[in-house]
Amino acid sequence: MARLISPRMPHGLMREEAGDSVRHHDGGTAAMRHADDPMATPPGDGVSSLPCLSIRGLGKHFGAFTALKAIDLDVRRGEFICFLGPSGCGKTTLLRAIAGLDRQDEGTIAMSGRDVSDAPPATRDFGIVFQSYALFPNLTVADNVAYGLVNRRRPRAEIKARVAELLALVGLPDQGHKFPVQLSGGQQQRVALARALATSPGLLLLDEPLSALDAKVRVRLREEIRSLQRRLGVTTIMVTHDQEEALAMADRIVVMNQGVIEQVGTPADIYRHPATAFVADFVGTTSFLDATVTGPGRVVSGALELACADDRGLAPGTPVLLGLRPEEIRLRGVGAGDVNAVAVRVEGLDFLGSFCRARLQPEIAAAGTLRADLSANLMRDLAVAEGQTIMVVLPPESLRVFAARG
């Protein structure tokens, strides 16, 4: 089941007010816009209020394997959406279905209100960037960027100006004469981005665009893509398996697993209020305890009784999974009478640079182990060492209750 979490949309509203005039507000794009350019036709009143992309009941099978199941999703104009999930979760399949590259078996896709479920890719309004860049190796950088423009029979000077402008936009001015093989991976990916943006598509699709790059280049390019996307206001969908990338870039994240959408929400939403144990585990780190509901706001894991703020109204006796982020465990100023104060033994300490990750075993047998992140100065102040027994608080408001593992 897909959940459509109602969005708070911090910047979205602003962009929606600005409407399409913000899209491609760089000067040269406007120069390219002619009365006979279908891309330039400002959408009518009806169009702008429609979601840029609307997916209903999408499904796809590869033989007995279900790649996508009952996907529902709306993408608003100007949004930056990330499809996040482990490999094989169906995120790339969904992106390719949106592009029309691999047709879905069931369900519909509408772009700006137009049903494109059965339309070939060439009639859908999108630009795409692949992990492999897919730059044409025998064409220069400029010819690559101009590839989609030449086909529209624009005057040569105009194409040249547009290419120069796009290359400047992605930070590669004066590199137009080179061949792709002469550029670094990060530069090639910028060229691929420029090529995808050249025709001013209504939707930009990015298929793991940063996965093939070095860690440092990846972070820099990630920021650049994000700021470029904000400047142009182009609706963007990016597929990634890297949760950090998704949290840093997306307006909304679509977390997928085994062909279904687990949760849709803003990065903060996804991190703070994960809807399922999968989301809690995949985005960030969570320690889990098997537990049973004993009463309103009360759960028990093994012999360890705990209070939790949100029991999801589950009846006593329901088996559940308790989740707790490692940074939420409190060690300072713990009094014996505090709610959920628990004596734990430090089983192990992994040094991770700026902090240590501790494995904590409750003295009262619980069904699971806890992990806690201890900052360097906390370690110093409390002199935490392996084998020690300490008191910690598991704050009730931070304990998340999930459906028990099937």
Next chain:
Amino acid sequence: MSLAATTGLSTAERSPALREERVAGVLIALLCLFLVAAIALPLWALLSKSFENHEGSFVGLANYARYFATPTLVAALYNSLWVAALATAIVIPLAFIYAYALTRSCLPFKGLFYALALLPLFAPSLLAAISLIYVFGNQGMLKGLMFGASIYGPIGIVVAEVFYCFPHALLILVTALSLADGRLYEAAAALGTSPRRVFLTVTLPGVRYGLISATFVVFTLVVTDFGIPKVIGGQFSVLATDAYKQVVGQQNFEMGAVVGMILLVPAVLAFLVDRLVQRRQVALLSARAVPYEPKPNSSRDIGLGLYCLAVGGLVAAGLGVAVWASFVRYWPYNLSLTFGNYDFQTVEPGGWAPYFTSLAMAALAAAIGTAIVFVGAYLIEKLKVFPAGRAFAHFLAMLPMAVPGLVLGLGYVFFFNASWNPLNLLYGTLAVLVLNTIAHFYTVAHITAVTALKQIDGEFEAVSASLKVPFWTTFRRVTVPICTPAILDVAVYMFVNAMTTVSAVIFLYGPGTKLASIAVVHMDEAGAMAAAAAMATMIVVTAIGVKALHLVLDRFVFGRLQAWRKR
């Protein structure tokens, strides 16, 4: 795009893309149609003919029963099998040691030795037979070495087939031997294993699939070869010459079809074994394998060097004797040189015409064949529409590999000569020769093109679609330029094989379309050996010339056009 302003966004965007899908579908359908006409229907004609009597009514297995009840025909089958087995048993060890020297030793001039051994690929198979006749035949220089035995018969066939098949076996074995994982040898050395044990436990198991594949390929080549037994076989009949005699000599089409079907058996077997073996071979070599680097070992290197010198020299001599003899005034009594034998007018009514017909046929087969093969491979490999059609086309494209030229030629006779076939006016024309040649050599060309296309990023078509560029523009601007080397390979392969082939076209030429390779057979039949050698020499020179031109162009001209490959 000025239409867009008047007709609105959706129609302006919708129509070109829908047209693109339709064009793709039509092209794939056309490809299927071509392959059906060029490959499937002729084979079907052969198959059905073998189950029919002379009047064309179905008689079940009667023809086959008659075949196996006729002692002379069964004797030819038996002859074919033992001759092929013997030739295979000789070629495989010879080629294996040669390949071993080229891949596992520090022999100098490896490229030269490799090229020397590959020379017979550029000649019609019967050239080796002509050379043998010059050396050991009735007028042979070294006739005495035969100790009274005759070269005309099984001895001559086996020796000539060894020459002819040597490069085919060598190609497969060199590939197999160069796929070695160096780490296995290092591990064996670290454990103090003796060289003999390393050979038995590492080297041989590593190439066993290559050996199996080479064995089947050579056996099939010998069974299905027509040129050599025709020239040097004398009264010794084999399957291939029987098929020719039945069809051309006795007009017994049904029995010819049966022989054709029997010829198909080893070829299909070899094809299936090869497919099986290739799948295993790929799995054998992991991605992390380290290539084997031979270390100098003077006694081994000198020994193998002498071996290569001897074998490579003999292979070259197999070609060279015929070339030399073609310039000799009167073999072996007057060895002064002359161009007289190249004046074909005296022995061949057409004079030089067959040579030029061959040139035209080879050029057309190369040009048209390469275009069809490459466009076809692109449609099959890169497009998404009409999956059933693409799978069918791929199956048909792989089929000719399993069909010997003689069998395909027979199929063409039955199909294009049939009175009910509107295409029968093509019979005997250059067009049918070109079509047959393209079909005959389709598979290797197809595999070459598909391999090249697979190396291209699979997302180019997706990118083009997103930029609203039709696939044919991307084909022209990106795919063809990137694949130019492979396209040239295919063209040269087609040209060389069109020049040298005898087996398929021997049934198909007409009065005005006799080919050089067929003229060689005819001149030899008429006893004009020197002229036959001269014509065969022209074929070899042309084929090698085209290959050399290809290498030179590749190195100096196309290298410059492919500047984008360099950093």
